[in-house]
Amino acid sequence: MKAEQIQAAARKALISAEPLYYSWPPERQEQLRASMEGKLQQKVDRVLLQELFGIDRPTEMVEDICKGLSTANKNSLNWARLLTCGIGRDWLFLNELMTEGTSLLDFDTLYDYDYQDYLYQQEFKKAQFPDYQGQNYYPMQHPLWLRLLIHEQFYYATLSSLAGYLVDQIEDKSDDWIQRLIPHEYVDGKDQGKQQADGFLLDFQVRANGLEKHLEELKQRWWQYTQRRWLELSRQFCDTPAAVHCKDRHEKDEQHRQFIFTNQRTLQALRWGHFLTDCKAIQADLSTVIELENQELTKAERWLKDTHQDIMDNFDPKVVKLKKKMKIVVAPGALDGLMGEDGDE
Incomplete structure (x- = not known):
């Protein structure tokens, strides 16, 4: 159109x-x-x-x-x-939930928004988990989704810290890596789809040819690895120069740009109202990110193989780890847009 x-x-x-x-x-x-x-x-x-x-x-x-x-x-x-x-010169719309009465205009820079979100998340975790010790601030552990105009054209965008982007890349590959190490499949459990007052139950069971406990242990250690790696990378990039790296992806019906920010100083240099102008002032070549990405992929795959071997050699599946059993209830309409190609971003 x-x-x-x-x-x-x-x-x-x-x-x-x-x-x-x-x-x-x-x-x-x-x-x-x-x-x-x-x-x-x-x-x-x-x-x-x-x-x-x-x-x-x-x-x-x-x-x-x-x-x-x-x-x-x-x-x-x-x-x-x-x-x-949209707001600002680039008609930005941040596709994230905000507290009532708050808008993007209440935050001058990306750092202002991200730091307030960090404070909220810390308070939430402390309320949910009494033993939670807190964590120092590092930018954008999880990506943000944005819509904006670039050269008068509509774009979807993802905003990520460099550490978060690198961890996302290894997580994207991890399912295939783990599948090769321990082949498995998910099947409907006995309660799958069972109606509840506020939705329906989501119940999938894993089958791994008798290695279900080994698979669970590998996935748990992998999750710990990604959390640890994000923290290590965030610390590593603290003192690097402020920079923005851009990665474009164009598909048939939409255009997408990924903005990757090195550290806190980068977010402090970027104003929502002048987003693209500020990004351009400190934009750096993407080749640096690609090199780091390849290094992280190699390191992560090697770690998974070594950890898998350790589990196969030393893990005792008969030792039961105590953990809280969870029941997942999906509200009506919650999966809209996730089940087909016509879903919204």
Whole structure:
């Protein structure tokens, strides 16, 4: 769909949300866009569906209609949505949950946002796990998802610390590595799909030809390795120069850019309102990241092989480790977008 059509639809949607929108100063317009949510967002989405695809449905049906769009149409809708809720020069929309009454405008830099999220996570862990000792701050243990305009084109983006990116790469390979070491499959357990008051049970059982306990031990040690490796890499990169590395991936119906940040100083140098400009000022060549990635992949695969051999030689599956049994209940609609190719980002 052409950019002009998307821009025209967004203009009509904003006027439907606030008839005086285009008479307001830019700062007030941005405040409205940043606070776009709930019923106001549904009202905007209804206009966008009408203007982009000729779909006219009651407001209460809008959410379900949006979920059923094709990937190409959903990308066009997300582009138009971005023009109704994005902030800053690059029309950023952070696809993350925020506390009520908070928007991206409350944070000047990426560091401001990430550090507050770190404080929240620390408090949450202390409340959930009384023995939790806390952890020093290091940037972005987990990636953030962003939407923005780059050269007037709609992009999805992932924001990662360098340490987090490297650990994500080895985790992406780990299933295949572990499968080769201990072949296994997952089958439905006896409670799979059983209805509960607030959803249904998710119950899968693993079969590994008698090596189920060995597999469990290997996965547990692997998880510990990735946690430890993230911490080691985060410390390693603390004193490196502030830098942003960019990695593009273009597919048939969408464009994606990964932004990789070396350390805390990098996040402190990047303002949400001037994101791309600030990134460009400290952008570095991706080859450094590729070299580090190859090193980490080699190291991690070797560690897994050595650990697997140690488990096969020395692990006693008859020793039962005490652990809390968990029951996973999936709420209706929670898996929407994860089960097919037309899912939203």
